[in-house]
Amino acid sequence: MADLVVTLNAGSSSVKFALFAADAEWPRLMVSGAVEGLGARPRFRVEIVDGKASERKLDATLGHGQAIAEIFNWVEDSYPAATVSAIGHRVVHGGLRYSAPVIIDAETLAELKALIPLAPLHQPHNIAGIEGACEAFPHVPQVACFDTAFHRGHAFVDDAYALPYSYYEQGLRRFGFHGLSYEYISRRLRIIDPIHAEGGVIVAHLGNGASLCALKGGRSIATTMGFSALEGLPMGTRCGEIDPGLLLYLLHSEGMTPSELSHLLYERSGLLGLSGVSHDMRVLEASKEPRAAAAIAYFIHRIKMEIAALTAVIGGLDALVFTAGIGERSTRIRAGVVDGLGWLGLALDKTANARHESLISAPQSRIPVFVTPTDEEAMIARHTIEAAGLSVAAR
Structure with a gap:
């Protein structure tokens, strides 16, 4: 049997x-699954x-720890004749040093732990x-694949805050x-539409965590x-853009502690905070509560604002891609x-949109609009295979 690669994506309440x-x-x-509901009603899927x-x-x-052991026990029981040749991990924060996947050793692990304050809700679980995984497979290469690495080549003006330069x-x-x-969408778009993929592309990764990225030439x-x-x-529960003066007000005038403020911004805000109903877009869309509709309208409004800003940064838009949940x-x-972006030259094909087709822009749209499923696990696996020297080309 071929070399097997396992990918792990450990979150606060699940391990995918x-x-x-x-x-x-x-x-x-070959297989996908998760241990979900950690801390409540865990189940293995x-x-x-x-x-x-x-x-x-x-x-x-x-x-x-037990969830990860459960996963590897299942792998060994289900594929007894197979060899797990490498394990790839999604790591949210790579800091300044890591701009590419890396084989994990003791020094690397110590540096990743030092980055916990930069991503307190994600890094500890990663x-x-x-x-x-190291305990279950001590002699198997472990590869860290970073969510920050794809962005490490940004120009100073897109990287810096207007604080004293020493902070930068x-x-x-x-x-x-x-x-x-x-990175996965960038590679996928080169297959779907190689001409537009080389131009100015904005990808909307919209899920419980949401962001936009402007690409040029796939970068x-x-x-x-x-x-x-x-x-x-x-x-879903995070605030997004906010005036730092408001945060100072909450700290000094409302007497919030840093811990309380962190809980507010990460876990009580966003769609949940605005709607008072749910963080889940499916629940909000089904709700008749006016605040649910207001939260959806706010979400759309902010997306349009950010698309317009990113279009200016890359000097024009050649394609828009929607991805994630x-x-x-x-x-x-x-x-x-x-x-809301017709002025940019976008026009929607309502039938294609309703059918969730891969191309949802109307024929008269100047700019193609795609719906492209993302696959972070496949991207992690690709990086892991290359880092561990398992690629077909390497052999």
Whole structure:
């Protein structure tokens, strides 16, 4: 059997995994699954490509370490004759040093732990995934694939904040996130529409976490997320763009502690905070509550503002791509954004949008509008295969 590559994406309440065969130019997906509901009602879900799907409940006390052990026990039991040759990890923050995937050693792991203050809600879980995988497979190469790496080539004007320059030198700058998703879409667009892919493209990664990225020639030029995953668009529970003066007011005049402020901005804001109903776009779209409609309108409004700004940065728009959970599934959000940007030359084909077709722009639209599923796991697997020297070309 071909070399097997496992990818891990450890979040706050779940550990997603996928199993790929490294026997072709692009990784071949064999299995996808997750341990979900950690801290509440954990369950193990797995889906075999061209095979059956299954799900079972797990012990309520299960933590990240046990969840990862559960995944690797399943892999070993299900593929006893196979060899797990490398394990790839999604790591949210790579800081200034990491602009490409890297084999993890003790020094790298220590540096990733030092970045926890820059991504407190994500980095600890990513590291837990690495440590669990190292324990299960101590002699297998572990590869860190960074969400920030795709954006590391930005110009100073897209990287800096207008603070004293010494802060920029310290590394207090705009990093950007969702890079693995944007890199995958960039590569995919070269196949779908190679001519427009080389021009100015804006990708809308719209999910519970949401951001936009402006590409030129397939490279990231600017993105809406910055120093943290709070900046830019409003998200499921995160605030997005906000006046820092308001934060100072909450700290000094309202007496909030830093911990309370962090909880407000990361977990009580965004679509949830505005609507008072839910962070889930599907629930908001089904709701008759006026505040749910207002939250949706605000989300669309901010997307349009950011698209206009990014278009200016890259000197014009040649293609718009929607991806991630909301971007791939919400006809209402896509229609609201495109209909509001007719002045840019965008026009929507309502039938194509309703059918979730890959091209949803009308024939008269100057600019093509695509709906393209993202695949961060495949991107992680590709990087892992290359970093571990398992690629078909390398052999």
